[in-house]
Amino acid sequence: MPLRDLALGLAVIAIWALNIIVIKLGVVELPPLLLTTLRFALVAALLVPFHPVARHQLPFLALLSVTFGTLHFALLFIGLGQAEAGTGALLVQMGTPFATLLAVVFLKERLEPRRGVGLALSFAGVAVLAGGPTLPAPLPTALLLLSALGWAISQLLIKQGPNVSPMALAGWVALFATPQVALGSWWFEEHQWQAIAAASWAGWGAVFYTAVMSSIVAYGLWYGLLRRHPVNRVVPLTLLMPVGAVLLGLVLMGDGLGPHKLIGGGLVIAGLALIVLRLGPRRPAP
Numbered sequence: 162m163p164l165r166d167l168a169l170g171l172a173v174i175a176i177w178a179l180n181i182i183v184i185k186l187g188v189v190e191l192p193p194l195l196l197t198t199l200r201f202a203l204v205a206a207l208l209v210p211f212h213p214v215a216r217h218q219l220p221f222l223a224l225l226s227v228t229f230g231t232l233h234f235a236l237l238f239i240g241l242g243q244a245e246a247g248t249g250a251l252l253v254q255m256g257t258p259f260a261t262l263l264a265v266v267f268l269k270e271r272l273e274p275r276r277g278v279g280l281a282l283s284f285a286g287v288a289v290l291a292g293g294p295t296l297p298a299p300l301p302t303a304l305l306l307l308s309a310l311g312w313a314i315s316q317l318l319i320k321q322g323p324n325v326s327p328m329a330l331a332g333w334v335a336l337f338a339t340p341q342v343a344l345g346s347w348w349f350e351e352h353q354w355q356a357i358a359a360a361s362w363a364g365w366g367a368v369f370y371t372a373v374m375s376s377i378v379a380y381g382l383w384y385g386l387l388r389r390h391p392v393n394r395v396v397p398l399t400l401l402m403p404v405g406a407v408l409l410g411l412v413l414m415g416d417g418l419g420p421h422k423l424i425g426g427g428l429v430i431a432g433l434a435l436i437v438l439r440l441g442p443r444r445p446a447p
Contacts, residue, residue, distance in 0.1 A: 178405030180375040187367025193238035194346035201335040203372040208332025221322045222333040230338025232311030240304035245416045247407030252305040258283040259313035279435030286428030327384045
């Protein structure tokens with residue numbers, strides 16, 4: 162990969178790692194479902210007018226808004242409000258093992274022994290993390306794992322669904338998800354208008370960053386890299402995202418780095434590496 166593209170890939174990973182910190186700062190001022198609603202509304206406003214889709218694609222996008230929008234993003238924002246940043250980032254990475262299992266069960270993909278070991282290591286890492294002090298209760302663990310499951314289900318739907326450009330998909334999923342999450346905020350949260358009125362630059366900065374930087378800018382750069390390079394050269398960079406989130410949590414949030422996080426996080430990342438990395442002789446570049 163040329164140095165310029167490698168730098169772009171690392172910039173995307175840094176944006177996504179910092180996104181975990183930004184979400185935690187945002188939910189201090191704005192209730193998590195309200196923050197998610199504002200994020201979706203901004204993404205939809207910026208993307209939908211410029212990325213139309215065909216009418217027959219709308220049911221697929223509406224279904225994806227439930228799994229990717231509500232199940233993944235809403236539970237991610239709620240769960241991160243109750244867990245340390247690094248631990249939350251590690252748990253959300255379980256979307257990759259979940260997607261592997263779902264592909265084996267529903268798409269009849271073959272599970273190689275190496276990937277089976279990766280799955281076992283990933284789930285062992287979650288067990289270690291769940292026993293540590295960075296998750297004060299089972300609820301954050303369950304919410305973040307459900308968020309990861311929502312991501313995994315969404316990846317299978319995207320793989321089997323109609324061909325929709327990434328920016329159109331992001332915009333229309335956000336459009337359909339906005340009323341869903343807004344209804345959840347109205348039902349489960351209180352004092353939304355007061356929170357909006359009292360929000361400082363940190364709260365509104367979280368809305369902007371999660372919508373524009375993490376969703377639009379980062380994914381735009383990422384899909385550009387995927388178009389220019391083989392998937393197996395780009396996707397392994399994602400292994401650096403939870404590492405970056407753990408380090409940023411240490412520096413910016415004062416999170417701890419105890420043995421549970423080190424051992425559990427190491428097992429999760431090792432398992433992910435076995436799942437996503439292609440081992441064997443290197444093929445010549447096209």
